[in-house]
Amino acid sequence: METVVDLAVRDRPPALAALKDCGSVGIGLVPLGLAFGAFLTHSGLDWWWATVFTTFIYAGSFEFLLIGLAAAAAPLASIGLSAFLVNVRHVFYALSFPLHRVRGRGARAYSTFALTDESYALSTTDKARDWDGERILWLQLFLHLFWVGGATAGGLLGALIPSSVVGLDFAMTALFVVLAIDAVRERRDDVPTPILAALSAAVARLVFPGQMLLVAFVLFTVALLVRCAVRGRNVRDA
Numbered sequence: 001m002e003t004v005v006d007l008a009v010r011d012r013p014p015a016l017a018a019l020k021d022c023g024s025v026g027i028g029l030v031p032l033g034l035a036f037g038a039f040l041t042h043s044g045l046d047w048w049w050a051t052v053f054t055t056f057i058y059a060g061s062f063e064f065l066l067i068g069l070a071a072a073a074a075p076l077a078s079i080g081l082s083a084f085l086v087n088v089r090h091v092f093y094a095l096s097f098p099l100h101r102v103r104g105r106g107a108r109a110y111s112t113f114a115l116t117d118e119s120y121a122l123s124t125t126d127k128a129r130d131w132d133g134e135r136i137l138w139l140q141l142f143l144h145l146f147w148v149g150g151a152t153a154g155g156l157l158g159a160l161i162p163s164s165v166v167g168l169d170f171a172m173t174a175l176f177v178v179l180a181i182d183a184v185r186e187r188r189d190d191v192p193t194p195i196l197a198a199l200s201a202a203v204a205r206l207v208f209p210g211q212m213l214l215v216a217f218v219l220f221t222v223a224l225l226v227r228c229a230v231r232g233r234n235v236r237d238a
Helices: 004-011 014-042 048-056 061-071 076-087 089-093 105-113 117-123 133-156 170-186 192-207 209-237
Strands: none
Touching (some): 014 061, 048 133, 076 209, 089 209, 117 133
């Protein structure tokens, strides 16, 4: 039986609910955006490029890499290959991201564009199973705005932030650690999954250190598929 609190949460406007869902994560994106904006201006670009990059590219860590590639006048082929290697993880995200709940071609196109590590982590939790497409879309939009706002502010303040400041780049790592801890806490009965993830990362780091992320995702996906097949066989045999 639903409580008054449950009814209030369910009846909350999708935009307001989405802002509450992603508020803490969005705030965590701000210092990373500040670091990106400062890095961009220190690289010799005008501050408004921070707004352009984060609005139309919106690729997180690849945006940092792109500044260096652009400054070095790297060939387009090298930039394209780097973009693929850095963002290939989104192929795996698409396997379980609830895009089918988002209605409308334009909305789906933006949702696909705005599929980031943070939006994926938040929209695939147990409590997000009853979210409709509008709420998911608002969540992605708010995260995008946090990133653009932080980067724009960093670009404007870039001249005031000395290049010797260290530690801002750790904001991304810290944010991912928090998201991982939250996911483990929500699924305490699913102990094998984080163990498989850790083992996949460890093996990839030891065997293919230069392509750790891609190899780790492949190993983790294969491990999950094997686990699912074994579970299905055990259910049929039961």
